[in-house]
Amino acid sequence: xxxxxxxxxxxxxxxxxxxxxxxxxTDSAIYNLQWFRQDPGKGLTSLLLIQSxxxxxxxxxxxxxxxxxxxxxxLYIAASQPGDSATYLCAVRxxxxxxxxxxxxxxxxxxxxP
Amino acid sequence: NAGxxxxxxxxxxxxxxxxxxxxxxxxxHEYMSWYRQxxxxxxxxxxxxxxxxxxxxxxxPNGYNVSRSTTEDFPLRLLSAAxxxxxxxxxxxxxxxxxxxxxxxxxxxxxxxxx
Numbered sequence: 001x002x003x004x005x006x007x008x009x010x011x012x013x014x015x016x017x018x019x020x021x022x023x024x025x026t027d028s029a030i031y032n033l034q035w036f037r038q039d040p041g042k043g044l045t046s047l048l049l050i051q052s053x054x055x056x057x058x059x060x061x062x063x064x065x066x067x068x069x070x071x072x073x074x075l076y077i078a079a080s081q082p083g084d085s086a087t088y089l090c091a092v093r094x095x096x097x098x099x100x101x102x103x104x105x106x107x108x109x110x111x112x113x114p
Numbered sequence: 115n116a117g118x119x120x121x122x123x124x125x126x127x128x129x130x131x132x133x134x135x136x137x138x139x140x141x142x143h144e145y146m147s148w149y150r151q152x153x154x155x156x157x158x159x160x161x162x163x164x165x166x167x168x169x170x171x172x173x174x175p176n177g178y179n180v181s182r183s184t185t186e187d188f189p190l191r192l193l194s195a196a197x198x199x200x201x202x203x204x205x206x207x208x209x210x211x212x213x214x215x216x217x218x219x220x221x222x223x224x225x226x227x228x229x
Contacts, residue, residue, distance in 0.1 A: 031214035043204060044220040051214035089157070091218065099211040100145065100164050101172060102218060104157040 002027045006105035021075040021108045023090035028068045031093040035075050038087045080112045120205050120221035127195045127228045135190040135224050137205030145211040146188035150201040164211045195228045
């Protein structure tokens with residue numbers, strides 16, 4: 001069974017700091033890994049998707065990397081802002097017959113202090 | 115283009131009542147799914163569908179039914195609501211389950227309270 005772990009569970013940083021969020025998974029037979037943002041009381045917003053054949057994806061101040069062999073992904077946020085405060089979740093989509101069963105980590109709650 | 119639309123946004127039920135959470139998407143997505151999100155438990159998959167007429171169970175299917183008669187709609191039925199089903203429910207869809215290129219898109223959620 002695929003297990004997805006996100007460490008740390010919570011992170012507090014001062015504005016302007018660069019930071020890294022971690023996501024690890026146990027089964028490397030995946031189609032992709034996707035990073036989401038969730039604001040309190042809201043739905044999930046997709047940030048970045050990395051296909052299994054890719055090593056990284058970038059969008060603005062966000063950069064996500066994938067090392068499938070070690071079962072790890074990182075989300076790098078540059079020059080953090082208070083508006084980045086949210087919970088960040090990663091999800092892996094398994095390959096083939098289990099492709100319908102995406103598995104989520106429990107998330108990292110980020111607080112960026114002005 | 116509305117994306118994934120969930121109704122209702124909020125619902126209060128009494129134990130034993132039945133109801134249907136609606137999910138509709140206008141993106142011609144083959145794959146649709148239902149998750150529940152509970153504090154300390156994360157997002158857990160209830161049921162999913164890889165195409166019209168095809169459904170399968172996820173991690174926590176007991177107490178819920180689904181059907182997929184059209185590509186656009188994937189309703190989630192609670193047969194006899196229990197307090198343990200108090201949760202926030204999310205519907206998600208993607209063009210296909212069987213590709214790495216397909217982004218999973220979420221609805222805004224439905225908050226259900228069972229008294």
